[in-house]
Amino acid sequence: xxxxxxxxxxxxxxxxxxxxxxxxxxxxxxGEMCVCQINSVLGLAPSTVxxxxxxxxxxxxxxxxxxxxxxxxxxxxxxxLQDLMEVLWPHLDETQPVKKDLKAARAVRKTPxxxxxxxxxxxxxxxxx
Amino acid sequence: xxxxxxxxxxxxxxxxxxxxxxxxxxxxxxGEMCVCQINSVLGLAPSTVxxxxxxxxxxxxxxxxxxxxxxxxxxxxxxxLQDLMEVLWPHLDETQPVKKDLKAARAVRKTPxxxxxxxxxxxxxxxxx
DNA sequence: AAAACGCTTCGGAGATTCTCGAAATGTCGA
DNA sequence: TCGACATTTCGAGAATCTCCGAAGCGTTTT
Numbered sequence: 001x002x003x004x005x006x007x008x009x010x011x012x013x014x015x016x017x018x019x020x021x022x023x024x025x026x027x028x029x030x031g032e033m034c035v036c037q038i039n040s041v042l043g044l045a046p047s048t049v050x051x052x053x054x055x056x057x058x059x060x061x062x063x064x065x066x067x068x069x070x071x072x073x074x075x076x077x078x079x080x081l082q083d084l085m086e087v088l089w090p091h092l093d094e095t096q097p098v099k100k101d102l103k104a105a106r107a108v109r110k111t112p113x114x115x116x117x118x119x120x121x122x123x124x125x126x127x128x129x
Numbered sequence: 130x131x132x133x134x135x136x137x138x139x140x141x142x143x144x145x146x147x148x149x150x151x152x153x154x155x156x157x158x159x160g161e162m163c164v165c166q167i168n169s170v171l172g173l174a175p176s177t178v179x180x181x182x183x184x185x186x187x188x189x190x191x192x193x194x195x196x197x198x199x200x201x202x203x204x205x206x207x208x209x210l211q212d213l214m215e216v217l218w219p220h221l222d223e224t225q226p227v228k229k230d231l232k233a234a235r236a237v238r239k240t241p242x243x244x245x246x247x248x249x250x251x252x253x254x255x256x257x258x
Numbered sequence: 259a260a261a262a263c264g265c266t267t268c269g270g271a272g273a274t275t276c277t278c279g280a281a282a283t284g285t286c287g288a
Numbered sequence: 289t290c291g292a293c294a295t296t297t298c299g300a301g302a303a304t305c306t307c308c309g310a311a312g313c314g315t316t317t318t
Binding site: 265 | 289290291292293294295296297298299300301302303304305306307308309310311312313314315316317318
């Protein structure tokens, strides 16, 4: 029987307790995405998205893969976190923002990266919060 | 297929993302406790404990029962939250503060309420955060 | 080589959270 | 009835979080 500090669990739950981060996780469940793709779906500033991704990675939920000027993030919960995520998905899938995001993501995934990033300079549709 | 807002889920996770609140939940898994009993185990100010309990109740995790001047809180996750809690317990049980709390709670439960509350006036042992 | 591009880091403004002690509320016992 | 008591509410200070735009860093394109 091992004894762990409680902070990692607290940090994980704190990380999960934010709508943008939950939406990112739901998006990545359909496969990896780069920052500008996520940015395009969420309607937040690129720096904000990048910060959320960094925190999700720190919490042990994502892995990153650099490819030229793009950075792709993939859902990859580390050992011992899968059970928590598995029970989370059904709750997440029922929510309105996630349904909407997944639909938007299907379109985004079909579009070449060069085009998406360029497109999202002006756009700022932004689902509130 | 129903569509829910995402905020309730976010609020729940935010509520869970705090060490004192996780420790309270772990305590109550062994049965209801009143504020001064929890206060005695956690070593936080009574008002702080009361506020955490209120938040846990608002999140749909606890129910309260008044008995004279005491208020007993019981673990009672509302429908649709049990699965999340079930997957949380094993993670929580492995942590050092929870193990320590449960041991302290066993002693506290054997002591009459009048005595516990009186005892904890001066005491302020306080596991740091 | 220079410009454009995607992403991250930094600085800061505004909002939220956390904790406590003081004061308020309701209950019990002398 | 009055004082003691358990709990809650309130107010305030400190700490943390969230978001953005500006600036910085590598990579690619021109």
